[in-house]
Amino acid sequence: xxxxxxxxxxxxxxxxxxxxxxxxxxxxxxxxxxxxxxxxxxxxxxxxxxxxxxxxxxxxxxxxxxxxxxxxxxxxxxxxxxxxxxxxxxxxxxxxxxxxx
Numbered sequence: 001x002x003x004x005x006x007x008x009x010x011x012x013x014x015x016x017x018x019x020x021x022x023x024x025x026x027x028x029x030x031x032x033x034x035x036x037x038x039x040x041x042x043x044x045x046x047x048x049x050x051x052x053x054x055x056x057x058x059x060x061x062x063x064x065x066x067x068x069x070x071x072x073x074x075x076x077x078x079x080x081x082x083x084x085x086x087x088x089x090x091x092x093x094x095x096x097x098x099x100x101x
Contacts, residue, residue, distance in 0.1 A: 025086035
């Protein structure tokens with residue numbers, strides 16, 4: 001990344017989802033994600049191979065300003081709604097990309 005450029009932000013929402021809710025989770029990700037007006041640059045719904053009940057939504061935001069717009073909208077973030085649709089309450093972690101290739 002060039003000096004003075006804004007760094008991308010990566011958010012990770014994580015929750016344990018019971019097996020009977022996996023289809024609901026995937027459907028909510030697809031449907032709610034498509035309807036979302038404030039979207040990240042990229043987003044992934046991933047499942048842990050060793051602990052299949054552990055799911056994450058990893059989102060890449062252009063910069064902190066993009067993420068802050070979502071946070072300041074007053075609406076519940078779409079990722080949280082996706083997990084809640086599957087009966088899970090996610091925890092959030094926010095990272096700043098310092099380098100990329």
